[in-house]
Amino acid sequence: MTAAPQPIELVTFDLYDTLIEIVPSRWDRLGFALEKLGEPVHLHALRDADVVAEDFYTERNTIKPIRDLGHDDQEAFRVEYMR
Numbered sequence: 001m002t003a004a005p006q007p008i009e010l011v012t013f014d015l016y017d018t019l020i021e022i023v024p025s026r027w028d029r030l031g032f033a034l035e036k037l038g039e040p041v042h043l044h045a046l047r048d049a050d051v052v053a054e055d056f057y058t059e060r061n062t063i064k065p066i067r068d069l070g071h072d073d074q075e076a077f078r079v080e081y082m083r
Contacts, residue, residue: 026050056081 014020024032027046034041060066066077 053081 012019025047027043027050030046030050031041031043057066060077066074069077
């Protein structure tokens with residue numbers, strides 16, 4: 001028996017794996033995608049980069065959410081992260 005389609009009423013995001021923990025991890029999933037593209041994969045480097053990025057974004061979001069910044073300020077933030 002198939003249920004009738006229902007409208008989506010709520011979408012939530014768990015950006016920091018605080019509500020659930022997804023297996024495989026974010027960096028493992030990225031590694032699988034890179035392997036499919038034939039790119040070399042260094043899982044420890046992916047994990048380390050993910051931790052650095054998460055810290056960088058978290059620190060900025062505590063001042064003012066990145067989504068609330070103007071376009072130019074968002075671009076400046078992204079450039080700063082890439083340095």
